[in-house]
Amino acid sequence: MTGGTAPPQDVADTGAALSSFPVRLAAARYRARQVLWVEGAWPVLLPVLGGLAAYLIAGLLGLPQGLPDLAHAALLLALAGGAAAWIVWRGRRVTAPTPAGVDRRIERASGLAHRPLQTLADHPAGADAAPHDAAARVERVALWDAHLRRTGRAIGRLRAGWPRLSLAAHDPWRVGYVLLPGLLAALLWAGGDAPGRLEAAFWPGLDDPGAPRPHIQAWITPPSYAPGAPVFLDDRTGRATVPQGAVLSISVTDLRGRPSLRVVATGSASGPAVGPDRFRALGAESWSADVPLLASASLTLRGRGRSFSRWTVTVLPDAAPTVAWGAGAGAGRGEWRTRLPYAARQAYGITSLRAELRLAGGEKGGAPRVLTVPIPIDGHPKDVTGIAMPDLSADPWAGEEVVGRLVATSASGHEGVSPEARFHLGARLFRSPMAKAVLDVRRRVATGRERRTAAASDLMALGETPDPFQNDAGLLLNLTSAAALLESPDVDPHAAVDQAVARLWYLALEIEDGRQGGSAAARAALDVRAAQDAVAAQLNRMRALGAQGQSPEEQAELQRRMETLRQAIMRRMQALAQQAVQSHTAIPDLQGLTRNGDQALSRMMQQMQDAARNGRSAEAMQALQRMEDMLEHMRSATPQDLADMARQMQARQQANEQRDALQDLIRRQSGLLDHSQSRLDRVRHAQERAEAARRATQDEMPGQGVDGDLASMPTAELLRRLGLRPPPDMQGPPADEPQPGDAGPAQGPDAPPSGDASAPGAPNPPNEEVRHADRAVQHALGRALDELGQEFKGLTGKDAPSGFADAGGAMKDARAALAQGNDTAAAEAQRKALADLQKGDQQMRQAMKGSGKGGATSFLPGFTSGSGEGGQGEPGGSGDSAQGSDQGSDQGGDQADDQHGDRDPLGRRTGEGKDGLDSDTHVPDTMSRERAREIEQELRRRDSDRTRPREELDYLDRLLKSF
Incomplete structure (x- = not known):
């Protein structure tokens, strides 16, 4: 490339x-x-x-x-x-x-x-x-x-x-x-409710925030153990404090879907805060729920996606009762009743209280026994304190040391237990050696300290003694049957012991009763005991039945059993009387003693029946305990005890007669005071009428004296001319009354004292005759008082009350004043005599109560000398039979005082005195209308004068406002 x-x-x-x-x-x-x-x-x-x-x-x-x-x-x-x-x-x-x-x-x-x-x-x-x-x-x-x-x-x-x-x-x-x-x-129109509306649009069953609220009613009903008015809640928010177990009731209407309750616990409770909370349908759009409240929580009521109400409920826990022993539990030496002092408290009331006792040393063999003693209480008290005195002497543990605890049950069913206490159970005193031996065998076999066969051998050995078993075939038969029951292999061991224990108890009682009064007395005591047990069983049955126990059938059965008991007691009294005749023991007024005893017993039984009829079970059981005390004294009574009681009753009768005589003397002395006071009142009224007439005469002559010039007359005098009483701050002497230091024609060195009926020597024959008669009566009352003091000393062995001597001196002063014609001095002396007599009456009552001859008897505490107030002693004691007699005479004294109810403690009539209330205010009826009009105009003129004293102006403003 x-x-x-x-x-x-x-x-x-x-x-x-x-x-x-x-x-x-x-x-x-x-x-x-x-x-x-x-x-x-x-x-x-x-x-x-x-x-x-x-x-x-x-x-x-x-x-x-x-x-x-x-x-x-x-x-x-x-x-x-x-x-x-x-x-x-x-x-x-x-x-x-x-x-x-x-x-x-x-x-x-x-x-x-x-x-x-x-x-x-x-x-x-x-x-x-x-x-x-x-x-x-x-x-x-x-x-x-x-x-x-x-x-x-x-x-x-x-x-x-x-x-x-x-x-x-x-x-x-x-x-x-x-x-x-x-x-x-649409979003702008919905505003803040847009999210809620969109949610409700895509979720059937939800309401948008703008939907109408349903009608909500909510209230909390307190539980049955804490009765009270329902607590109504607001339909939106609210707070409430209720007891545990209260029920929240919710009613919702106009809501198409089922509501629900969202619960958030706010307390420290580990369990659920509420019970079942599902709503039930009442109609097409009506719902209801009853939700038990168990713990504090925040509750939210929701429905169709909305929260309607929010309530905060504080639930007070239902605590168990607090119960404790009081001081002095158990029985002292010689006491046959057992003291069970208790104190229990619970916020919503206590329905039952019982004592659970166990033998301190434990029982040998078998399951440990627990002796349950119900303690009666009236109603459902929140705080109860008292002392129960049950008779546990028939129990085989009598006299033994036990460990006891109190168990209190609240109205809601919770139980509270007290700490344990150790004490001894009461036991009856037996004098017969053979009865003591039988009870000793009974105690050993009941507590498991002796085997049944050994106990049976001991009983058979006792049957070999010549007295009393060899002389009474019935006693010997009862003894051998109890021994055979213990030895029998065909009877359940526990049942055999229980039956033998019961038989041996009655056998010991029969031996003891026969030792004192023979077979007849023993049979009479046995009848009394059986009738007594029947009455106690009926009372317990009525108490256990509750409201059903007040039915006429149950009441009739109680009355029948009490009548049987009364007849048995009277037969026992007759047996004692026969023993007295046989032993040549003198009993004064035996018929009266029997009659009074029957009346007192009938009153005691009537009180017991009334308490049971009205549902006062505790009071009925206390009456039964008093009767049991009486019967226990009767069991050990001798003819000599009966004679001593008759003499004590005679002494009480004499004391009552003395008190009646003193009350009569007080009434007569009060009558003399009435006479003196009436004479003084007549004189005072005559003086007032004369003064009114004199003022009326002066009013008819306006040009004379101080009446001629109303402007110079004091305001108090103007009010008097109108017939009005001036207020205390305007009081002053009348215009025509002499001032201090002035020598009026009616006042001189020889004038009689103010308030006297007349001067000495003044011609007033009617008053002189009445004074002479009152002086003679006063002299007789003084002699009667001296004789009453001598009788009191002979009866009680004590000097006469000091009030008698003071009253005698005041009576002498009254006689001297009546002789001088001085009613004022006589009335003062008579008032003092009356006050001293009343003081002496109180002193005599106290001396009678503290005297040995007027004190409580040691036999039959319910039988008094007809005072009608017998049997008021404490359970387990001897009672206070003298108290009833005293109360009887107290009532008589009160009735006597009621006859003079218009007097104060000094014998003066109510309203007596300078400012006393009376109806004797005199309004002159001769004052001319013109004169009254002039006085009214003068008062109005003074009311407009702002320079006058403030008190006077205020009074005139109030006075003239009505005109």
């Missing part, structure tokens, strides 16, 4: 350009091919895009959303199916781009002239022929390579260009020119 060669640098650059050119060309051809595909598919997709634009416009306007969900879905499926069919049908006419077409597209988009890409793809002519001249062939190849390098250097950046999407060429009806502005206008 002729000519020079290219520079080395140009050859290197050309080589680098040619080496990267195939990569650039392949990328450009790929892009060009995609563009040609789009341009080919444009005529096919243009109708589909037009339909889509039309549907978007309809969706922005909310048209598809207004269709039923099924119709909406059908419309979407039809449009999608039509578009797919159109694309498939017209897509067959779209041909794939050819390589030549791709290159032509690149050359046109890149602005390449003379088709350089086609040149690069050509071959030199004759390249495939057999070469005849090797040198010519080499020269030809070199020449062609140089041509390609020049062509490659001439090609710059390769472009595929953008698709040419002509709307006019494929839209002869120019529909696109309408759809595009319409779509833009």
